[in-house]
Amino acid sequence: MDWLSTGIAVFDSGVRLAVPLLFACLAGLWSERSGVVDIGLEGKMLVAAFAGAAAAHATGNAWAGLGAGILVSTAFALVHGFAAISQRGNQIVSGVAVNMLAVGLTALVGNAWYKQGGRTPPLEGAARFEPITLPGADAIRGVPIVGPLYADVISGHTVLVYIAVLATVLTAWVLARTRFGLRLRAVGENPAAVDTAGISVMGLRYTAVVLAGVLCGLGGAYLSVAQAAGFLTQMTAGKGFIALAALIFAKWRAWPALATCLLFGLLDAVSIRLQGVVVPGIGQVPVQAIQALPYALTVVLLAGFIGRAIPPRASGLPYVKER
Amino acid sequence: MSAAPIELPRWVDLVLVPMLAVVAAFFVAGLVVLAIGENPLQATALLLRGALGSGEGIGFTLYYATNFIFTGLAVAVAYHAGLFNIGGEGQATLGGLGAALVCLNLEGLPGWLLAPLGILASAAFGAAWALIPAYLQAKRGSHIVITTIMFNMLASALIVYLLVNVMGRAGSMAPETRPFPAASHIPFMHVVLQGLGFPVPASPLNLSFVLALAMAVLMWVVIWRTRLGYAIRTVGANPTAAVYAGIPIARITVIAMLISGALAGLVAVNEIMGVQERLLLEFTAGAGFIGIAVALMGRSHPLGIVLASILFGVLYQGGTELAFERPAITRDMIVTISGLVILFAGALDGIFRRPLAQFFARRKGA
Numbered sequence: 001m002d003w004l005s006t007g008i009a010v011f012d013s014g015v016r017l018a019v020p021l022l023f024a025c026l027a028g029l030w031s032e033r034s035g036v037v038d039i040g041l042e043g044k045m046l047v048a049a050f051a052g053a054a055a056a057h058a059t060g061n062a063w064a065g066l067g068a069g070i071l072v073s074t075a076f077a078l079v080h081g082f083a084a085i086s087q088r089g090n091q092i093v094s095g096v097a098v099n100m101l102a103v104g105l106t107a108l109v110g111n112a113w114y115k116q117g118g119r120t121p122p123l124e125g126a127a128r129f130e131p132i133t134l135p136g137a138d139a140i141r142g143v144p145i146v147g148p149l150y151a152d153v154i155s156g157h158t159v160l161v162y163i164a165v166l167a168t169v170l171t172a173w174v175l176a177r178t179r180f181g182l183r184l185r186a187v188g189e190n191p192a193a194v195d196t197a198g199i200s201v202m203g204l205r206y207t208a209v210v211l212a213g214v215l216c217g218l219g220g221a222y223l224s225v226a227q228a229a230g231f232l233t234q235m236t237a238g239k240g241f242i243a244l245a246a247l248i249f250a251k252w253r254a255w256p257a258l259a260t261c262l263l264f265g266l267l268d269a270v271s272i273r274l275q276g277v278v279v280p281g282i283g284q285v286p287v288q289a290i291q292a293l294p295y296a297l298t299v300v301l302l303a304g305f306i307g308r309a310i311p312p313r314a315s316g317l318p319y320v321k322e323r
Numbered sequence: 324m325s326a327a328p329i330e331l332p333r334w335v336d337l338v339l340v341p342m343l344a345v346v347a348a349f350f351v352a353g354l355v356v357l358a359i360g361e362n363p364l365q366a367t368a369l370l371l372r373g374a375l376g377s378g379e380g381i382g383f384t385l386y387y388a389t390n391f392i393f394t395g396l397a398v399a400v401a402y403h404a405g406l407f408n409i410g411g412e413g414q415a416t417l418g419g420l421g422a423a424l425v426c427l428n429l430e431g432l433p434g435w436l437l438a439p440l441g442i443l444a445s446a447a448f449g450a451a452w453a454l455i456p457a458y459l460q461a462k463r464g465s466h467i468v469i470t471t472i473m474f475n476m477l478a479s480a481l482i483v484y485l486l487v488n489v490m491g492r493a494g495s496m497a498p499e500t501r502p503f504p505a506a507s508h509i510p511f512m513h514v515v516l517q518g519l520g521f522p523v524p525a526s527p528l529n530l531s532f533v534l535a536l537a538m539a540v541l542m543w544v545v546i547w548r549t550r551l552g553y554a555i556r557t558v559g560a561n562p563t564a565a566v567y568a569g570i571p572i573a574r575i576t577v578i579a580m581l582i583s584g585a586l587a588g589l590v591a592v593n594e595i596m597g598v599q600e601r602l603l604l605e606f607t608a609g610a611g612f613i614g615i616a617v618a619l620m621g622r623s624h625p626l627g628i629v630l631a632s633i634l635f636g637v638l639y640q641g642g643t644e645l646a647f648e649r650p651a652i653t654r655d656m657i658v659t660i661s662g663l664v665i666l667f668a669g670a671l672d673g674i675f676r677r678p679l680a681q682f683f684a685r686r687k688g689a
Contacts, residue, residue, distance in 0.1 A: 093669035104659030112359035302465035
């Protein structure tokens with residue numbers, strides 16, 4: 001029973017830790033499927049986390065925080081889009097710039113506004129997203145295994161967690177089953193063909209970049225307004241890069257993205273759980289090794305030793321119309 | 324990776340466009356300063372006075388610039404081979420590990436032997452950390468941008484593990500090693516100059532700065548005056564042509580990345596062997612990323628990189644002084660400006676190039 005409750009607790013925190021990864025991963029998925037490489041996921045989440053916490057603090061309303069996070073993240077996404085699509089600039093460089101700008105601006109503005117070393121004042125009450133209890137959670141809690149699983153792992157999260165799952169479903173469905181999704185995938189593989197068919201390459205790519213901005217906004221706001229109670233400097237702590245790793249791991253597909261993010265979230269939860277724990281025979285568990293696992297796994301995958309991760313063919317290439 | 328080049332006169336391409344990018348970056352940074360309720364002109368004056376207004380300030384400026392010369396050259400060498408090395412941060416971290424292993428384990432050696440060994444170890448460890456991404460790019464086609472990002476994260480996890488669990492100083496909670504032996508110390512510039520009869524104010528500036536300048540000259544020689552440099556530039560400019568010319572792309576890719584990683588690793592010589600004299604967390608302080616800005620601004624040319632590094636040295640040192648005087652403008656301002664420089668010099672340079680190209684084409688036609 002003790003093992004079960006520990007397992008439930010780890011799964012529960014794994015889900016919480018997976019959500020920002022999932023939002024960022026889906027953001028990257030949209031962007032890269034349209035042919036725009038985005039290594040600025042980290043930066044967009046960070047600005048969204050800051051804007052979200054600042055707006056939630058000012059208004060006392062978590063939804064206002066979410067809106068502000070999405071707006072600011074989308075603004076940064078448009079800067080990246082303008083550089084990558086309209087200016088045909090280097091997409092990697094633009095992503096690096098977005099990340100650095102985000103680190104600098106959030107700390108600078110946060111310090112100037114709140115004078116608390118870059119953090120925002122703690123959020124309380126309606127300024128945060130509260131956990132939701134799904135119907136029937138309390139009624140079946142007593143049922144062995146299924147009960148606690150439903151009541152603690154699936155129920156009892158903030159609304160953003162369920163939005164993340166919904167976003168996965170929508171992403172998978174739109175990309176695979178709609179005309180827009182087909183065109184978007186085509187523009188990431190062969191933009192010239194899409195252009196020849198009379199469809200705007202720029203329009204599709206901008207749409208994808210904006211969607212990426214919105215999703216990063218959700219992920220960032222989740223960090224500061226739902227998971228934590230306020231903004232801390234550099235609170236994304238590499239999550240945008242883990243999401244990038246997850247995206248490669250999932251081979252740019254939505255359902256595998258969900259699975260990978262859950263796995264990486266679970267790894268994170270396990271590493272937190274094992275902090276300082278001494279396992280008989282092994283000694284103290286090297287927590288850093290578990291934290292580094294997503295990065296190491298991604299390199300192994302990229303090396304092609306376990307399957308092959310092939311990005312959309314036109315990703316990273318600006319489209320130049322032939323005249 | 325980028326679209327068809329825009330034809331421009333050489334001086335416009337090498338001087339005017341980077342200058343315009345910096346001006347644009349500072350203009351936007353000025354707006355940010357205004358937005359947080361400070362006076363940008365006053366801030367600039369304070370910054371310049373802090374960086375260049377005293378001998379000590381100049382010493383600090385050049386000390387910061389040393390790191391950026393190393394990382395800027397690192398990014399530039401890879402860039403000439405058509406590779407984008409974002410891994411400078413991780414390679415520099417590993418350079419620190421190399422320096423620490425040599426300095427702590429070969430304690431009895433005299434300084435004339437220990438310090439050069441430390442320098443070599445820094446370069447070798449930096450190069451080794453670049454080797455796997457380089458090999459994977461060359462042989463398996465794994466995108467070097469992603470692998471070097473992953474290796475940055477792996478490096479930071481590794482160094483935390485080693486400093487907390489293995490190399491940490493016994494009986495101390497701080498994640499750092501015990502101090503290095505005095506013999507491994509890279510001499511301070513003010514000590515050297517004092518000995519030569521030129522007294523200058525004390526600062527952390529050390530002989531690593533000379534090493535950095537030497538590396539800049541060496542890079543110029545290698546890239547533009549040797550067969551290897553020619554091969555590197557050919558692979559970067561046109562890999563298909565390189566294949567027809569019989570240049571082994573895979574080998575050149577690996578060599579360019581090894582040089583790049585070694586240069587990034589040398590940051591440890593300045594920071595770890597020159598100033599801190601012990602290995603500690605995050606001694607790189609973002610130098611790997613500033614190197615990207617420096618290389619973009621310097622147009623991957625050693626002279627441009629040295630000048631851009633000094634500009635960023637001014638920003639770092641002046642920014643520190645500025646943060647004392649005007650607490651609202653923290654050192655994060657420098658990160659912001661770096662981000663803006665990267666944006667304008669590297670990704671949005673088309674907004675300067677296209678109108679300039681039109682202007683000069685029209686003048687030529689008239």
